Amino acid sequence: MVLRYWYLLRSSWPRMLELVYWPAVQMFMWGFLQLYISSNAGFFARAGATFIGAVLLWDILFRGQLGFSISFLEEMWARNMGNLMISPLRPVEFIAALMIMSLMRLAIGWCRCRC
Amino acid sequence: MPNSPPAIEVQRLTKVYKTTRAVDGIDFALAPGSITGLLGGNGAGKTTTIAMIMGLVTPTSGNVRVLGAEMPRQRYSVLHRMNFESPYVDMPMRLTVRQNLKVFGLIYAVPDLNERIKEIAAQLDLIDLLDRPAGKLSAGQKTRVALAKALINRPDILLLDEPTASLDPDTADWVRGRLESYRLEQSATVLLASHNMVEVERLCDRIITMKRGRIEDDAAPAVLLTRYGRHTLEEVFLDVARGRAHVQEAAQ
Numbered sequence: 001m002v003l004r005y006w007y008l009l010r011s012s013w014p015r016m017l018e019l020v021y022w023p024a025v026q027m028f029m030w031g032f033l034q035l036y037i038s039s040n041a042g043f044f045a046r047a048g049a050t051f052i053g054a055v056l057l058w059d060i061l062f063r064g065q066l067g068f069s070i071s072f073l074e075e076m077w078a079r080n081m082g083n084l085m086i087s088p089l090r091p092v093e094f095i096a097a098l099m100i101m102s103l104m105r106l107a108i109g110w111c112r113c114r115c
Numbered sequence: 116m117p118n119s120p121p122a123i124e125v126q127r128l129t130k131v132y133k134t135t136r137a138v139d140g141i142d143f144a145l146a147p148g149s150i151t152g153l154l155g156g157n158g159a160g161k162t163t164t165i166a167m168i169m170g171l172v173t174p175t176s177g178n179v180r181v182l183g184a185e186m187p188r189q190r191y192s193v194l195h196r197m198n199f200e201s202p203y204v205d206m207p208m209r210l211t212v213r214q215n216l217k218v219f220g221l222i223y224a225v226p227d228l229n230e231r232i233k234e235i236a237a238q239l240d241l242i243d244l245l246d247r248p249a250g251k252l253s254a255g256q257k258t259r260v261a262l263a264k265a266l267i268n269r270p271d272i273l274l275l276d277e278p279t280a281s282l283d284p285d286t287a288d289w290v291r292g293r294l295e296s297y298r299l300e301q302s303a304t305v306l307l308a309s310h311n312m313v314e315v316e317r318l319c320d321r322i323i324t325m326k327r328g329r330i331e332d333d334a335a336p337a338v339l340l341t342r343y344g345r346h347t348l349e350e351v352f353l354d355v356a357r358g359r360a361h362v363q364e365a366a367q
Contacts, residue, residue, distance in 0.1 A: 001218075001222075003217070003218055003221065004207065004210070004214075004218040007209075007210050007211075007214045007218070008207060008209050008210060011209045011210065011248070012209055074207070078205060078206070078207040078208060079203075079204055079205040080204065080205060080206060080207055081204075082171075082199075082201065082203070082204035083199075083204050083206065083219070083264070084222075085171055086169050086170075086171065086194065086197070086198070086199045087194060087219070087222045087223065088191060088194040088195045088222060088223060088224070089222050090191060
């Protein structure tokens with residue numbers, strides 16, 4: 001199943017672009033703000049930096065959840081659920097594949113941003 | 116094969132959706148290696164019956180056994196020996212035919228998968244289409260790919276829901292020929308739900324006709340023609356659908 005989603009990702013540049021675009025926007029927006037705030041040593045500045053870190057973490061969790069949901073929805077959109085449900089694929093294997101794919105999408109997005 | 120257990124066995128099978136009895140206490144058993152047609156009008160209960168046999172839908176009452184396993188409770192012990200084709204499901208359109216067959220071959224744990232893909236592509240005339248995305252195929256080509264996916268694991272049980280729907284006569288005839296060959300090579304048990312009487316008459320050893328969730332008749336095509344005093348199965352189908360009695364019952 002991971003192979004299935006990997007083939008899909010490779011075949012579609014909008015899907016690849018989407019993995020990188022929003023994390024990049026978030027990094028630029030909050031990253032520059034955090035740089036500015038960190039130049040201040042005050043208590044409120046440090047508190048603000050903490051909140052910004054929380055926002056970035058929230059974005060990571062949100063992207064992870066999105067990766068999970070969208071991979072599942074790809075099956076609905078492709079009308080492929082029937083084929084999967086009649087196959088020997090067990091629900092726990094399907095869920096594991098969705099989670100692995102979610103982590104892979106997250107890793108691709110954030111690694112490309114870092115680069 | 117005499118005295119071998121049925122490949123598919125259905126006993127007092129019922130499915131009720133709120134107040135609607137989609138399937139109402141049906142019984143039948145399919146011998147291994149047989150091809151059985153499941154006929155009936157829209158809403159007769161054919162698709163629900165097939166869904167219960169596949170273990171997708173839990174019966175309200177009654178039981179289903181496939182290759183000795185109770186469905187859906189023991190479905191994972193037999194799903195690798197079953198497969199299914201329907202025009203109501205698709206394969207991922209962005210993946211190529213080869214990629215789709217590879218994914219399903221891996222799910223079904225098909226040994227020597229690359230060789231098997233080449234073999235089945237040759238049998239179903241898909242060699243030139245292997246690297247084309249599934250979404251860029253014509254209806255007839257998609258049907259052949261769906262059939263390739265249904266046969267990739269050499270299933271002992273093949274469930275087909277309208278396998279030649281919306282196909283031109285040439286492609287439809289070709290698909291029927293492939294199904295006949297497969298049944299002979301593999302001694303597979305095939306259950307075929309169809310509205311196409313030509314197809315049913317050609318392929319099926321036995322026909323089960325359903326109406327409003329119940330079995331109206333269950334016999335070989337020639338027996339049905341005699342019983343209803345008709346020349347074609349289409350006329351028999353209309354008799355069943357419109358509630359006209361057998362010729363013999365009417366004579367009595």
